[in-house]
Amino acid sequence: MKELYELIGIPEADGLNELINALKQGKDKTKIIAEAKKQLDPNMHDIMIPHLRDKRNKKRGEKAKDKELVSIALALQKWIVKKEKAMIFGNTPLLKANIDQNSKISKDVLKAIERILHDNKESSLNRKIAECVGSYTEGGEIWYLRKREEKHSSYGFDTDIDVKVMQLTPKNGENLYTFTDDFNDLKAFSRNYSKKENGKEVNYFEVYTANKTYKFKQDNSEWTLLENYPQDQILKKIPIAFAEQEHTSWYDVQKLIERYEQLISDHGEVNDRNAYPILLIEGGLVDFLERGPGGGIKLENGSDAKYLSWDNAPESIKLEIENIVKNIQLISQTPNFSFDEVKRMSALSGTALKMLFLDAHLKVMEKREIYDEYLQRRINIIKRILATLNPAWKTEIDNMIIEPEIVPFMVENEKEQVEIALLKNGNKPLESHEKSVKDWQGQDTEDYEQIKKEEKESANVGYFSAEEVE
Template structure:
């Protein structure tokens, strides 16, 4: 964008010239276009500072200056800074109970077997399960993350796809525009690239359903490349939530300060100090000497002054804080001792023990159900419009259903016993029985095998019947 365009845009803005979002981008006025979008970077950075232990508030504690009686500086006395990684622990437990096992996909439509198989193959190709876990972990820390579906041509000039997880920790800026129904109408990704001459340049990629704007900040304004969006959808999946640790952050800070000040107190008072009530006639034994003999006069006494324990109220507060931090963030207290006691429990019993995390996972599913539906719609659009457009009609007809799996698995023996009972009672068809059996990896293939075996048995029975008939005739 030249100098005249910059001056023209400034004049139009000064006189109240109204430009909508698309007009600003067409005019290559990216700065004002971004100002119309919601920027998430600052809030995400603030949340990330609370999440990462090296930027916790307790790390701001300064060492204490020590002076003599005359006010002369003697030395610095170390003050401990002990951050406690509660946010990471809370976040990881939440992640495991939602995406600890991959999302299970099922086909609801008929005549779309090819599309469904290709859909599952591409999920493996783009490492979808790993990317979803990464995005959920980052959203739990920062409050927002995004998965960008990037379509490109590979080394063989064939269309391909990769997933790029965006977050503040990865130095990405996320911008959004939503309509009154909270639907994304525009998405922008800001990032820095090092170009020729070792110059770091800021780029912004802006996506709408129809158009992709690739902008680069130059010395004289923005350089903008405009392309059609071949997918027909904004190729991004945005994860938004309140950070997992946010509601208990004040208690975390209190616990860290108490832990640090207690460490200072231990340094000052936990080592015993010798107190003598009379003159010691011999010199004090050296620390490396095994025998220690003190010779006193005038009936003197020597004893050690020790600090036995902290106050009971402080101990109780430590315990209360730990309990409330975990319970109020819906996080079960999972440690080695607790897990040992779960040794022979069934998955159903473990689920009850971990009820707090289960409740949180169910609450997250309110949003993540929509996220998985949007992912399925995005993938079928990408497959039908770009990657495998020859079978577009089949992808358009493909109907998918997803299911979140329990992190500790299911009581499969009970499930199979229940299925067998219902099948024997005539309440289930053989096809449904096979589809629901955990022992069967490919239900369709297994049903074909059963049909083949049944055909072979019928043929064998017919041969036996013929032999019986001939035998009777003789």
């Protein structure tokens, strides 16, 4: 424990409560996360709460208060986050490495990293992290080693260890804390969470440093160190990657979303009152001849009846709604690729598609300030794990530079790309016939063999037919 107190820079005599408070560094995102959860759930929006839906009800009397109002909530916050994570991690990041082609070890290291990422479902993990950070402003992952009963060689060497990862997210009630020095270098990472034990919520606080792992339990507001802790950090490195942004991804357009919901809800009220014709009777009504479709009414002599209908919809409301939607997309840099939008477009060239995605790609470039560092730390952790599990690779691993590169999602005009590539290549084939068949059909070679057989039979038929003509 002395090492942890020295790392944080407080006297050991201050006790565990002060130590844990120091590790938190005054960070409290409870309100931010609670507000984010509310905004992500359409049923919890202000427009769905009667006394917030229309405060004017106070002036409308008891009859108006009892009337059920039209309340329309929109899940635009989710829509913005979903589009964002798809644009950033719709494609799996590439791994760029300075591989020595004469070194088998460097190639094996890269294969091992790719296998570990594959086993831990990298694509899904990336999207979950992006959704977590976009929704709750922060998220992370912790890498750990799990022992197996039997050895395996999945990573290119024999080991009884599986390399695993667990997502860290405020959505599950976790509080995440980084402790950095004056140079912003990570010195400790803490995780505060609770779980039920014997029907009671129990708080835990984990601390990871480069040398040790500590785990504390709270009992009657006092923290105690659990037995068998601290434990040595096998990797000699904090095994956690963490990402954080200042606000939720929809923060800048939250007021616009609220205004949008208010407008369309009020418009629904107007439609309920005015969308259907009203029968106006001038004079006296004697009786209904027949109720329902095809019926009529009997009037006194000299009386008249006619329908009043709403001829003109409020154009100003329509215009404001359109402007709000455009501004939500513009400010949040969220493209609209709905079916109706795409239907309006004719066939787009590759350049036009790039321009269409330009704003969304600029947003991805901005987000790379967060995720480039995050992904690089993940790779560095995996490299350290491999060097620990297989010391024979350590020197090669230390000399390797492996850099993940985010590839923004893009709709490609494949025909145009092939035509350009052919033109650059002098209209010569770009790949073998076998490879093109495999790319189309997967790794199955049966189709390719059948195609070759049919081509040969077709050529033979043509050859013999030509001889018969001569």
